[in-house]
Structure formats: C-alpha cells, structure tokens
Amino acid sequence: xxxxxxxxxxxxxxxxxxxxxxxxxxxxxxxxxxxxxxxxxxxxxxxxxxxxxxxxxxxxxxxxxxxxxxxxxxxxxxxxxxxxxxxxxxxxxxxxxxxxxxxxxxxxxxxxxxxxxxxxxxxxxxxxxxxxxxxxxxxxxxxxxxxxxxxxxxxxxxxxxxxxxxxxxxxxxxxxxxxxxxxxxxxxxxxxxxxxxxxxxxxxxxxxxxxxxxxxxxxxxxxxxxxxxxxxxxxxxxxxxxxxxxxxxxxxxxxxxxxxxxxxxxxxxxxxxxxxxxxxxxxxxxxxxxxxxxxxxxxxxx
Amino acid sequence: xxxxxxxxxxxxxxxxxxxxxxxxxxxxxxxxxxxxxxxxxxxxxxxxxxxxxxxxxxxxxxxxxxxxxxxxxxxxxxxxxxxxxxxxxxxxxxxxxxxxxxxxxxxxxxxxxxxxxxxxxxxxxxxxxxxxxxxxxxxxxxxxxxxxxxxxxxxxxxxxxxxxxxxxxxxxxxxxxxxxxxxxxxxxxxxxxxxxxxxxxxxxxxxxxxxxxxxxxxxxxxxxxxxxxxxxxxxxxxxxxxxxxxxxxxxxxx
Ligand SMILES: Nc1ncnc2c1ncn2[C@@H]1O[C@H](COP(=O)(O)OP(=O)(O)OP(=O)(O)O)[C@@H](O)[C@H]1O
Ligand SMILES: [Mg+2]
Numbered sequence: 001x002x003x004x005x006x007x008x009x010x011x012x013x014x015x016x017x018x019x020x021x022x023x024x025x026x027x028x029x030x031x032x033x034x035x036x037x038x039x040x041x042x043x044x045x046x047x048x049x050x051x052x053x054x055x056x057x058x059x060x061x062x063x064x065x066x067x068x069x070x071x072x073x074x075x076x077x078x079x080x081x082x083x084x085x086x087x088x089x090x091x092x093x094x095x096x097x098x099x100x101x102x103x104x105x106x107x108x109x110x111x112x113x114x115x116x117x118x119x120x121x122x123x124x125x126x127x128x129x130x131x132x133x134x135x136x137x138x139x140x141x142x143x144x145x146x147x148x149x150x151x152x153x154x155x156x157x158x159x160x161x162x163x164x165x166x167x168x169x170x171x172x173x174x175x176x177x178x179x180x181x182x183x184x185x186x187x188x189x190x191x192x193x194x195x196x197x198x199x200x201x202x203x204x205x206x207x208x209x210x211x212x213x214x215x216x217x218x219x220x221x222x223x224x225x226x227x228x229x230x231x232x233x234x235x236x237x238x239x240x241x242x243x244x245x246x247x248x249x250x251x252x253x254x255x256x257x258x259x260x261x262x263x264x265x266x267x268x269x270x271x272x273x274x275x276x277x278x279x280x281x282x283x284x285x286x287x288x289x290x291x292x293x294x295x296x297x298x299x300x301x302x
Numbered sequence: 303x304x305x306x307x308x309x310x311x312x313x314x315x316x317x318x319x320x321x322x323x324x325x326x327x328x329x330x331x332x333x334x335x336x337x338x339x340x341x342x343x344x345x346x347x348x349x350x351x352x353x354x355x356x357x358x359x360x361x362x363x364x365x366x367x368x369x370x371x372x373x374x375x376x377x378x379x380x381x382x383x384x385x386x387x388x389x390x391x392x393x394x395x396x397x398x399x400x401x402x403x404x405x406x407x408x409x410x411x412x413x414x415x416x417x418x419x420x421x422x423x424x425x426x427x428x429x430x431x432x433x434x435x436x437x438x439x440x441x442x443x444x445x446x447x448x449x450x451x452x453x454x455x456x457x458x459x460x461x462x463x464x465x466x467x468x469x470x471x472x473x474x475x476x477x478x479x480x481x482x483x484x485x486x487x488x489x490x491x492x493x494x495x496x497x498x499x500x501x502x503x504x505x506x507x508x509x510x511x512x513x514x515x516x517x518x519x520x521x522x523x524x525x526x527x528x529x530x531x532x533x534x535x536x537x538x539x540x541x542x543x544x545x546x547x548x549x550x551x552x553x554x555x556x
Contacts, residue, residue, distance in 0.1 A: 090381055
C-alpha cells in the first residue's frame with residue numbers, strides 16, 4: 001500500500017513585477033510505500049522543500065495530485081496522521097521546550113494529560129532531558145533540530161516528513177537522530193526525508209528519489225539503484241621491475257613504488273594476479289569497487 | 303481545542319512582550335496625570351479628570367490593539383513559525399479565529415487593568431464612582447475588537463508598516479465618518495452620492511463607540527444607542543473576520 005503518492009505535481013512562481021513564470025517543479029512523481037524510509041535526494045535548489053510544502057498544503061500546486069493513504073492531501077484533517085520537521089526550525093522562541101510540545105499537542109487535539117506523558121518520553125528520546133524549561137530562544141541549532149524532531153512525533157504520526165533532518169548536527173547528533181528514524185521504521189511508520197547528503201541515504205533509506213531541476217530523474221529501491229555488482233577491481237602490487245610490467249601491456253598507475261591496476265572484470269583481475277605471483281611480486285591489495293549513489297547521482301545529472 | 307491552542311499562545315506571546323506592559327503603564331500614568339491637569343484648570347475639576355483620564359486610556363488601548371494585532375500575524379509569517387502551525391491539522395479559519403480570540407483576551411486584560419486602576423483613582427480623588435464609565439469602557443472594548451479585526455484583514459496580506467498605516471488611517475477616518483452623514487444628503491450628483499454612501503457604509507463608524515462627551519457632562523446614556531452600537535460592532539467584526547479568512551485561505555507560505 002502506498003503511504004504517499006505524488007502524481008504529476010507542477011508548481012511555478014510568478015515574479016512579482018514582470019509577469020514571468022518560473023517553473024520550479026515539472027511533473028514530480030513520487031511513490032512511497034507504507035513502512036518505507038524514502039530518501040528524497042537532490043542538490044541545493046532542486047525543489048525538495050517546495051515539494052514538501054506542497055504535500056503539507058503550505059503551497060498550492062498548479063496541477064497534479066498528492067495522495068496520503070490514498071486520500072487527497074488538500075484536507076487539513078489528513079495532517080492528523082502526519083509529522084513534519086521544517087527545514088529551518090523556526091519555532092516560538094518565547095516558549096520553553098515543554099510548553100512548545102504542549103502547544104503542538106493541542107493542535108492535534110491531544111488531551112493535556114496524554115500530552116505531558118508523550119512530551120516527557122519524546123524529550124528523553126531526542127536527548128533534551130533537563131532542558132525542558134529552557135526557552136527556545138536560548139536553544140542551540142542542534143537543540144532546536146532535536147525539539148523539532150520531538151514536535152514532529154508528538155501525535156505518534158503514521159507518516160513522518162522531514163526536511164533536511166540531519167543538517168546542523170554534530171556526528172553524534174546525526175547518529176542519534178538516524179537511530180530515531182530507524183526506530184520509527186521498525187515500529188511500522190513511514191518516513192519521507194529530504195537531504196543532499198548521499199551518506200544519509202546510503203545509511204538509512206530503503207528507496208530513493210532523485211530530484212534535479214524540478215524533475216524526478218530517478219526513483220527506485222536503494223538496493224536496485226546501487227547495484228551490488230562490482231563495477232571494477234583495483235589491484236595494487238609492488239616489487240616488480242617497471243619494464244616487465246610495461247612489457248606485459250598492463251595499464252597501470254604508479255604510486256610510491258607500487259602499481260595500481262584497474263580491472264574491468266574478474267578475468268583481467270585473475271590474469272594480473274597470476275602475473276604478479278609468477279614474477280614474485282607482492283600483492284598489496286585487491287579491492288572490488290562498487291557503484292555508489294554518488295556515481296549514480298553524478299551520472300544522472302550530467 | 304485547536305482554536306484555543308492558538309488563542310492561548312497568542313495571549314502568551316503578547317504578554318511575554320515588554321511593550322504590552324509598557325503601553326498599559328503609560329495608559330495608567332497618563333490617566334493619573336489627569337489629576338495634575340485638573341488642578342491647573344479652573345472650573346469643573348471632576349470633568350477634566352474624567353475627560354483626560356478616559357482619553358488617555360482610550361489612546362493607549364487603541365495603540366495596543368493596533369500594534370499587537372498587526373505584529374502577531376505578520377511575525378508568524380515573517381519568522382516562519384506559521385509553517386509549523388499550518389502543517390498541523392488546523393484550518394486557516396481556525397487560525398484566524400484563534401488569533402482573534404487571543405487578541406481579544408489580550409486587550410480585555412489590558413483594558414480591565416487600566417480601567418480598574420482608573421476607577422479606584424477616581425473613587426479616591428472624588429469619593430464617588432460614575433458607573434456610566436463602565437458603559438464607556440464596554441463600548442471602547444467593542445471598538446478595539448473592530449480595530450483588531452481590521453488589522454487582521456490587513457496583516458493577512460500586507461506588511462506591518464503598511465498594515466499599521468492602513469489601520470491607523472481607518473481608525474482616524476472612522477472617527478470623523480459621521481460628518482459624511484451630513485455631507486452625503488446634500489450631494490445631488492448621483493455617482494458621487496453613491497460613492498459617498500458606499501464609503502459611509504463600508505468604513506467603520508467608530509464615533510458610535512465614543513461616549514466621552516456624554517459621560518463627562520453627566521448626560522443620560524440612551525441604552526438603545528448602546529445596544530445598536532454593539533450590534534453594529536458584531537456585524538462589522540463578523541464581516542472583517544470573514545474577509546480575513548477568505549484572504550488567508552488563498553495565501554501560500556513560502
Ligand atoms: N518564492 C519563490 N519564488 C521564486 N522561486 C522560488 C521561490 N522559492 C523558491 N524558489 C526557487 O525554487 C527552487 C527550489 O527551491 P527549494 O527550496 O525547493 O530547494 P531545495 O531542493 O529545498 O534546496 P536546499 O537543499 O537548498 O534546501 C530554487 O531554485 C529557488 O530559487
Ligand atoms: Mg530545502
């Protein structure tokens with residue numbers, strides 16, 4: 001079942017004075033299955049935030065459909081099962097962390113007793129224990145990101161939408177929040193998150209959609225996109241006379257007395273290894289090189 | 303509950319801002335200064351006391367209405383906190399109504415505190431309370447509600463500076479609008495006549511809410527006039543809120 005489906009979403013902006021239309025989103029199609037972690041990948045300015053704002057009804061699409069659990073996203077009530085972390089954590093700075101969570105809970109009509117329980121749990125989960133009564137204006141960027149996470153989960157949402165959730169965090173913070181995302185998936189939730197950082201995708205995403213210039217240029221399971229078949233093998237060896245290597249018509253790169261040979265397939269690699277052993281050379285390493293998301297990304301946007 | 307959340311939060315935001323207290327304090331200080339002015343004048347000192355006192359409370363409560371009203375919605379959009387609210391299951395209508403209720407409450411608290419201090423002050427300095435003053439404050443409150451409903455309309459699409467200019471202008475025009483009434487009957491040319499009639503009925507007739515002259519000169523207050531003024535206020539506020547909601551429904555949050 002699909003938790004989130006976007007069909008042919010288009011959005012343009014008009015510049016205020018000249019009536020020129022800028023097409024920002026050009027036919028976006030996205031399919032997020034229930035229980036998936038979906039990574040929405042794209043460089044700066046690709047249109048990730050605009051797409052997310054359309055999902056949440058903050059911007060009105062020119063055309064196209066957005067379905068959440070097969071229901072149109074235009075009804076505000078549908079947001080009862082959504083959690084959202086905005087790209088920049090702009091929250092009321094005159095509220096304390098606890099007050100802010102209570103306020104958020106009220107917007108979901110969560111009774112105050114339940115809200116207290118849930119906020120206590122969430123504050124612990126995002127690592128803000130002991131900071132409940134500090135006003136948000138005295139929060140650091142990382143702390144704001146964490147409280148943003150907590151408010152996104154206040155209604156125990158089925159679908160969590162996170163816009164650049166790991167930005168502005170130190171490595172430990174990234175790891176902690178990634179673990180929360182994985183925990184969400186393990187409890188059956190669907191997560192849709194945007195990022196321009198490939199590593200985030202590779203670490204947690206099940207499915208990836210790549211957006212570039214307002215187009216989805218690739219969408220698929222991470223395991224399908226990043227083919228596990230090896231692209232090539234790098235063999236590194238030493239202790240053989242350079243002339244001998246050259247005589248064998250081997251294409252190599254020389255570095256610090258050792259030779260690096262890039263082999264396109266297993267046979268070539270075996271031949272190289274045989275040659276090295278026959279000539280009493282030393283094999284330093286054999287590394288299979290896999291295609292990374294980065295390779296795909298760079299290949300696709302060319 | 304969602305509406306209440308917005309209302310409570312609006313109130314919280316207003317009262318956590320020092321300007322709110324500053325304006326209330328100014329209102330009270332200026333009301334007290336009426337004593338000084340009354341000492342300097344010859345003739346009816348109580349009259350001057352009431353006149354200056356009511357005028358200063360009026361002035362500062364209108365200031366609070368205009369500035370909190372305009373600031374709160376704009377800040378919400380400018381500081382992007384609105385992204386977080388409108389991404390929750392709350393309709394735009396409830397957001398506007400919640401803001402209005404929160405602002406109404408904020409103004410009620412401000413007005414009641416200024417009024418209470420002033421009435422006590424009057425009691426101490428004259429040994430007597432003119433209960434008609436309560437009617438004055440009641441009508442003033444409805445006027446304030448009209449002002450915030452107007453400022454909600456402006457701030458739902460415009461910047462704070464423009465909104466303040468518009469709202470202040472409407473406030474000033476609202477107080478001289480009654481002059482149109484005499485003027486419009488004298489016009490013969492149909493088109494200008496229609497325009498003047500339209501302006502007269504569209505713009506807020508705020509002078510309806512000003513009972514200062516009657517109170518200062520101890521005239522009897524006609525309850526019918528008070529009632530029609532309140533009715534007028536309710537209709538006007540409903541119209542403004544509808545307009546604000548319609549505009550806000552169309553608004554995108556970038
Ligand atoms: N109000 C606007 N009017 C015109 N163009 C806009 C407006 N807002 C955004 N854009 C353009 O839309 C494009 C997409 O912006 P968006 O914020 O979605 O990028 P993004 O993918 O989220 O990038 P980032 O990784 O930097 O957050 C950008 O090129 C931006 O210039
Ligand atoms: Mg963005």
